[in-house]
Amino acid sequence: MDIAIIGGGAAAVGLLDALATAGGTDMGGTGTITVFEPSPRLWRGRAYGPDLDSVLVNAPPAIMSIRNGDFDHYAAWLGERGADHTDELLGQPLVPRALYGEYLVQCAEKAVAALGEQGWRVRVVTARVTEVVRSGPGLVLRTRDAHDDAHDDAHQGTHEHEATHVVLCVGGGTPPDLYSLTGRPGYTADPYPLADTLASVPPGGDVAVIGSGLTAVDVVVSLAARGHTGGIALLSRSGVLPHVWQRPIARPPQQVTVDRVARLHKDRGTVALDDLISLLRAELVEAGEDFDAFARELLATDTDDPVARLRRQLAVVADPRIGRRVLQETVHTVGPYAWRLLSESDRARLGRHLRTAVSVASPMIPRNATVLMRLLDTGRLTLVPGVRAIEPSKGRFRIWHDGGDRSAEFVVNGVNPPPHAVPGAARDLLSSLTATGLSAHHPSGGLTPLDPRVHVVGDLSAGGPAITASIPGLAAQAAATAQALLRTSLHAASLR
Ligand SMILES: Cc1cc2nc3c(=O)[nH]c(=O)nc-3n(C[C@H](O)[C@H](O)[C@H](O)COP(=O)(O)OP(=O)(O)OC[C@H]3O[C@@H](n4cnc5c(N)ncnc54)[C@H](O)[C@@H]3O)c2cc1C
Known part of the structure; x- marks a missing residue:
């Protein structure tokens, strides 16, 4: 062979x-x-x-x-x-x-x-x-x-x-160039390695980072670690930040498991999204937790204030409730298997919550969340959601968003591929x-x-x-x- x-x-x-x-x-x-x-x-x-x-x-x-x-x-x-x-x-x-x-x-x-x-x-x-x-x-x-x-x-x-x-x-x-800026002076198309790409950004520079996922978080945290004193704007369409990791606890999921899903499939011949939700509900009920409250909070990911959520989640890193932990883990362990068994309509239903799923499945680490929180609290970092266009203009970049427009001297592309x-x-x-x-x-x-x-x-x-x-x-x-x-x-x- x-x-x-x-x-x-x-x-x-x-x-x-x-x-x-x-x-x-x-x-x-x-x-x-x-x-x-x-x-x-x-x-x-x-x-x-x-x-x-x-x-x-x-x-x-x-x-x-x-x-x-x-x-x-x-x-x-x-x-x-x-x-x-x-x-x-x-x-x-x-x-x-x-x-x-x-x-x-x-x-x-x-x-x-x-x-x-x-x-x-x-x-x-x-x-x-x-x-x-x-x-x-x-x-x-x-x-x-x-x-x-x-x-x-x-x-x-x-x-x-x-x-x-x-x-x-x-x-x-690699990060897609959503605004066709490649080659423009001051624009970084691919941020890694940050040791090289951030070297050309002066400490007082006015920086806009495109994206609000883990890559964008890496860029902001690394700017801060280099002692950046200029303003940093996190530009995105949704404004949704990754959720924050919680302390691992030694309680492997009992209900949301590949075995349980395989058994459902064997017994019934199909597996529906509602079956997976029922398993998660059972998991939480078994642990004495309120599934409906958990689901409400989760579904608000797209709409609630990202800064308030970041603060809230930083305060509950050690919270013993298992909801987010189970979901974060099983998206990776049970998800790939269960996904193949779901109907197209159930996949489309899940697809409508993709942003929430990604932010729960790939959370940011508390250390990075703390840096973001500090920069937000001191006004050095601004979240700019509803970004519609970014164009080069007079040696800077003009950024059009739902709330108006602003400009930046440097733009770093931190969009997750x-x-x-x-x-x-x-x-x-x-x-x-x-x-x-x-x-x-x-x-x-x-x-x-x-x-x-x-x-x-x-x-x-x-x-x-x-x-x-x-x-x-x-x-x-x-x-x-x-x-x-x-x-x-x-x-x-x-x-x-
Ligand atoms: C910046 C970043 C950070 C991440 N951090 C984490 C993390 O902390 N934890 C985690 O669980 N996951 C993380 N991930 C996700 C995942 O774990 C990593 O992406 C993982 O390293 C992917 O490994 P890979 O081998 O599939 O791809 P890669 O690491 O991208 O390796 C693919 C290799 O294929 C080579 N290649 C491509 N085309 C060809 C070709 N035609 N011929 C020959 N070679 C080719 C490339 O040169 C490259 O070296 C991260 C992903 C990224 C991008």
Whole structure:
């Protein structure tokens, strides 16, 4: 078996780790594994490269483990170093993302060594995959060397590599340019790494950040950490901020579980959104909590005052009520499975609450919430909802919003890429996969493999809810993909 892993970020690390720990030669033979990664951020991907210390992981250690089902794997790696990075309100270590990147690098290196001991030949090719095509019984990948790709030299550095199986781990997109500002002086189209992009913003500069999700929060917090004294405006259409993490509690959901949903599906043949709501209601009632009050507060996310909610949620980080915790966790754990069972009309019904779902599913960490609150209270940060247009004007930017207009000297794009967005580096690759019928674009976004030799791990995989993949989601997908690959390998070995 010759496995080609396209992309060398967290998803690829999860896959290598799962292959290394899943049984190796006992599973029926080995072969080659080639990882293709054009960027210098091998194993770290887009999120976990070197950056400012203010750019922190967005989740507590138990849900940053790259090994599926082993909730202590990352915490054990972090060990005593975690104590230097404790988020006081959360009571958990939240480290700079670059440090988490070291964890990924070490996991990948260990997995590569373990796979080598099991007889696999693993190598990394510093190149971008531009095409995958059928070739007899196998597949051929065409690549462009990173150097020639960067210099746009169409005739250099093109190579072919054979594979029996391909796993796409190409990640998600970059922030979309909603107001066509790319190339304008003072505009930052992609904020990461913030260490580079914020270096050109003077401390007293008048900055507008587009977006109000986690990327925009990273930008504001990093401006503050650099001692920014100028005004900061957070521009968005909705004005909805991410909810705030609560302290983890040791109470795994009892009702909202994959098993319960699977049982409902087996007994009735269908699963409706109302069934999932009933499970959540049962979960809260069992814990002695008021489901209706919880639902009312949740549904007000789109309409209530975001600053008042931020203040309220900062005050209840340690509140023992489980409602938001259960929802936050199960969106990632039960959500992808349940979503596939829902009818189109139920998916559309949920889709109307997407903004609320995203802000609950991907909350901000209390440390960042505290910085935002302080900046809001001192008037240095302003939330500007209802943004309609941003245009360059006389060396500045004019911003039109429902409440009037304002201007800024610098604009940083902090819009979260939409789920299932195709990264620029993978566009031609995806065209080749769909042109050859190896995969198809899913009507709701993402890529559906049409050939058992093609797999997708990460944001691009189709059929799941429109929520960006988190580390546990990636780890679960990677483990399932490793099992599928090793089953095929076992089958092939049994035929020999
Ligand atoms: C800024 C940011 C912060 C995040 N923080 C957290 C967090 O704290 N906690 C959490 O749970 N989740 C977080 N996430 C979500 C998720 O965990 C990460 O996005 C995760 O790192 C995704 O890993 P990936 O391997 O799927 O994609 P990526 O990390 O993007 O890696 C994909 C790799 O594929 C390569 N590639 C693309 N096209 C090609 C091609 N054609 N050929 C070869 N290689 C290619 C790219 O160069 C890239 O290195 C964050 C996401 C972002 C963007």
